[in-house]
Amino acid sequence: MNAAADHPIHTGRFALALIYLTLLLFALFYLLPFGIMLVNSVKPLTEITGGNMLALPTVWTLQPWREAWSLAQIGVQPTGLKPYFWNSVKMVVPAVLLSTLLGALNGYVLTKWRFKYDTLVFGLMLFSCFIPFQIVLIPMARILGVTGLAGSTPGLVLVHLVYGLGFTTLYFRNYYQAFPTELVRAAQIDGAGFFGIFRRILLPSSGPIIVVSVIWQFTNIWNDFLFGASFADYDSFPMTVALNNLVQSSTGVKEYNVHFAGAILASLPTLLVYIVAGRYFVRGLIAGSVKG
Amino acid sequence: MFKRYKNIGLASAFAAFVAAPLSATADDSVEVLHWWTSGGEAAALNVLKDNLESDGVSWNDMPVAGGGGEQAMTVLRARVTAGNAPTAVQMLGFDILDWAREGKLADLNDLARAENWDAVVPDALQGFAKHDGKWISAPVNVHSTNWVWANKAIFDELNLSTPRTWDQLVSALDKIQAAGYTAVAHGGQPWQEATIFDAVVMSTGGPAFYQRALIDLDDSALRSRTMRTVFERMAILRGYVDDNFSGRDWNLATAMVINKQAGVQFMGDWAKGEFINADKVPNRDFLCFRFPGTTQQVTFNADQFAMFAVSGDRQGAQAKLASAILDPSFQSAFNVVKGSVPARTDVSDGAFDACGKKGMAQLAAANNSGNLFGSFAHGHAAPAAVKNAGYDVITAHFNGEYDAAAAAEEFADAVADAK
């Protein structure tokens, strides 16, 4: 972290120790629920229902993980979560890419190619972030039905694109706002066009904000349940619907260990995105082009 | 095993085979929306799928779990709005009639007449499976909700006999509590509190009062002294619950009875599955009996598959599905696993355990004597709006927000508002 080497803020030794302590305590706080899930996912069920749920297992077992991935009942068939994984990927990847791209273009236009009432347009887009999803369900179903997109992955991609746009536009607009306009002007004088400037000048230094946008969109779309359940079909159900089916039984036996294993499995992709993206986050910042 | 069914199946398979070249577009698949997604109940439903598939009908599974079918009902609304209704949808009580009123359900009368459903399905159940004289849905099972599940070891230890009246129940609970156990294992969720409420209303006011108050929603009954007594008794039961009850899942409460931490749980017959799953045997490890004062009565909720109106080419497969659901051997096989009892009264009880046999006999008796009532807590006495408005008050009272008099008053107001 070379940025830190000549960091303008200097901290004393004692203060630094205090900072480490605080940071570690918070790390514990954040890790705790995950720890509970992890510990209970490797216990036999009898140990959970019969004893201390926070204790370490006396018998370790990986059976719950196997169950959750490929053996547990998800509906009438004992398929586990496995077949639903790809459904989610097929929905998430295009939705994240499209909404991030559109958000970046919107942010670019709103800051570098301003037009009359652009602030109003931005305000209206921003307000769209607050629409409660419960109210869009019925009219959305109607529109998807009319356009023949009901029960399909493209339909889901459209839904997630629409309700992610406000956020991605917000991220990119705020980020590009601080981007030196002189560079854009200079490129323009050199004869670069609208897309040329975007591709060659803004995009290369957009690393951190792309990461923020992707993390946000990926997490929200991957974890969405309401739209997935309502607008997908039996052959395109995303992972969350399957997970929900695994853990929510009305009057059946609750296998908590399998539930926790399933929950961790279902969130592995998002966790992975956080860890991988986190690195780019730093790299993008080190590139330093934002600080110009 | 599926003899009767196979004959029909063969005949229709033959018909389909012959008809196939003529109507090449006939769609031999059914799409089923349901919330039996995990564990034993999903496995039990798989029997139905296999039966249909051996009959040439493919099953497209649309499982959506959550909140006792709430999620599935939301999804259903999206599907119907999109013009994409499933063939059949698992549904409860008044929801079926609401959808029938919207004109979205199919007419199964031809099949029902051929298979004589009118004679074998209990009348109280038919009230939810027929609309305007037309069969609109196929019932799968009957759950009864006024059961008490007791730990036998505790009962033996304290020399308790099965309580038959409210006073006997209270004295038994006192003894259990005095011996250091939690008397009543209870999970503090609105529907669980309402389940107890059902039984207390039945026990306190008797069947006629239950009918007037919770089914007819008669205002004078709701504002009567009896209703206040009901809430007073709820408060008494509250005194036997441990401090840590709120938000607890019902099956963790059952586990307290299984593990000898608690004496009894008031819960529907699905609780049996938890005992069986823990290798417990009825009458050896645990007892099942009706809520004191309701030994003659059965309050029920029944899972059904409502059949949606589908295009002509899909009706053949839909009829096969409905027929397969009512098939006696499927009814037996499914309900043995599910803990409930068959939705027709002419099914052999050979495959059921002691509690199951008892449940079947009591259901048949209650049906004959007019003692079978829909459960208020489970949406078989009043429509969803009334049921949930009732939940609000029952739960608020159980958590000490109102005293009995105020709760009775609020309950009557809430019902009147939501009607």
Add this chain to the structure above:
Amino acid sequence: MAIATTSATTAAPSPSSHGARPTFGGNLSERLRDALPKIVMSPSIALIAVFVYGFIGFTTYLSLTDSRILPSFDFVGLANYIKLFGLRNWGIALKNLAIFGALYIVICTVLGLALAILLDQKIRGEGVLRPVYLYPMALSFIVTGTAWKWFLDPGLGLEHTMHLWGWTSFQFDWIKSRDFAIYTVVLAAVWQSSGFVMAMCLAGLRGINDEILKAAQIDGASNFNLYRRIIIPQLRATFLSVFVILGHLSIKSYDLVIALTGGGPGRATEMPATFMYSYTFTRNQMGVGASSAVIMLLTIVAIMVPYLYRELKHRS
């Protein structure tokens, strides 16, 4: 970003200032090029217009009808609104949202900013700590809720463990208490999203020009003053994003409440989102559900519009 903003906007090459650009090609292609930014924006604008504002219009209409299980078009005037404000649940839901929203937004922002500032002090192991703070956002509350529920449950979780460790007077039973349960919802919600706020603040902090800071430091400003006077005011744009995100999460918090308390004990943690869902979909009173959505949106307008107006005007 006060300084950067003013320079950016005054110098923004809007299509009207294209005189600075070398012009070549025909009139048509030139006009096309001028319109290009608007053409690029138009799909987004169209989508938002239909799927957000069109649907808001539809919901407003529904709120004036007697819709129950499916939309109906029988007009009943303001009956649903009158009914809505007569419902105790709605009053409880609004009160809870006020408590929850205020605490959640303030705590998340303060905690996120504090963690970001601490992490920004040349901390070794930042690469490990950052994802640890961030990961809760990655998990769906469908199951994390169960873990929290257990942890907060006095008979199973923290209180129980403390008792086992010998601290028998320890008491932590908020989740079972009607007056305190809403704070456990705040706790779990802060756990979930404060890490994300931290990440955004960190990105903002790293985007600040070091030269300004160094200059201020030479002038003898203390660390505290440096942050208060110079750094935090520069995070204005970040705070706008944070506010929008947290506001949106607090209004939509549904999974969280359902998984953690189910709206209980009793109905002590009922929130507008759970209310809206329950009336629209489980109680078959779509008209009342829609009217609650309209009130929600109006509330958001009342809070957001002045804020957005000030923020956006500040920049343009």
